[in-house]
Amino acid sequence: MTAPHFSLCVYCGSRPGARPEFTDAARAVGHWIGSHGGQLVYGGGRNGLMGTVAQATLDAGGRVVGIIPKALVEKEWANHSCTELHVVDTMHERKRLMAEKADAFVALPGGIGTFEEFFEVWTWRQLGYHDKPVGLLNLAGYYDGLMQFLRTSVEAQFMGAWQMDLIRVDSDAHRLLPELVQAAGLSPTPQLDAI
Known part of the structure; x- marks a missing residue:
C-alpha cells in the first residue's frame, strides 16, 4: 500500500x-x-x-x-x-x-470524550504546541449550543476572538474536510514533544 x-x-x-x-x-x-x-x-x-x-x-x-x-x-x-x-x-x-500521527483534526458529534479531545487539541494549538488545523463538523445543529456558549465566553472576555479563529466550523463535511487537509499542508513541524 x-x-x-x-x-x-x-x-x-x-x-x-x-x-x-x-x-x-x-x-x-x-x-x-x-x-x-x-x-x-x-x-x-x-x-x-x-x-x-x-x-x-x-x-x-x-x-x-x-x-x-x-x-x-x-x-x-x-x-x-x-x-x-x-x-x-x-x-x-x-x-x-x-x-503526532495526524495532519489535521475534526470532531463529529459525540459525548464527553469527543468534547475533551476536541478542546484539548484546540488548547494545544492556542499554546503553540502544534499548528495543525482543527475542525468541528456541526451536523444537524448538534454543536449550535456549544458555539453559542463559546461566543458568550468571548463576550465575557474569558476568550479572545483570535481563539475562535483557530477552529473551522461547518455543517458540510465535503466543504470542511478539503479545507482542513489543504490548510494542513501549511503546518510547520509540531512541538508535541513539549506536551
Whole structure:
C-alpha cells in the first residue's frame, strides 16, 4: 500500500446517536478519507460512529490507524480490522500519539470524550504546541449550543476572538474536510514533544 496523501484525526462518539444523519455523516467522512488516498487516525473503537467512520475508510481503500488504551481492549471494544492498531497504557498516551500521527483534526458529534479531545487539541494549538488545523463538523445543529456558549465566553472576555479563529466550523463535511487537509499542508513541524 502506498503512503497516504494525508492523515486526518477524527474524534466522534462511541455510540451512534439518535439521528440517522450522524451515522450517514460518519460514513461519508470515512468514505471521503479513503477515496482521497488518506489515512484515518482515531480512537481504535469498533462501536458507534467510531466504528462506522473506520469501516467506511477501509471500504474506500484508505488506511486506518486506531489507538486505544489497554483498559478498553480488555472490555473488547478494540477494532481489530484497523490497518494499524496501537495499544497504549493511558489515555494521555493515546491522545498524544493520535496528535503526532495526524495532519489535521475534526470532531463529529459525540459525548464527553469527543468534547475533551476536541478542546484539548484546540488548547494545544492556542499554546503553540502544534499548528495543525482543527475542525468541528456541526451536523444537524448538534454543536449550535456549544458555539453559542463559546461566543458568550468571548463576550465575557474569558476568550479572545483570535481563539475562535483557530477552529473551522461547518455543517458540510465535503466543504470542511478539503479545507482542513489543504490548510494542513501549511503546518510547520509540531512541538508535541513539549506536551
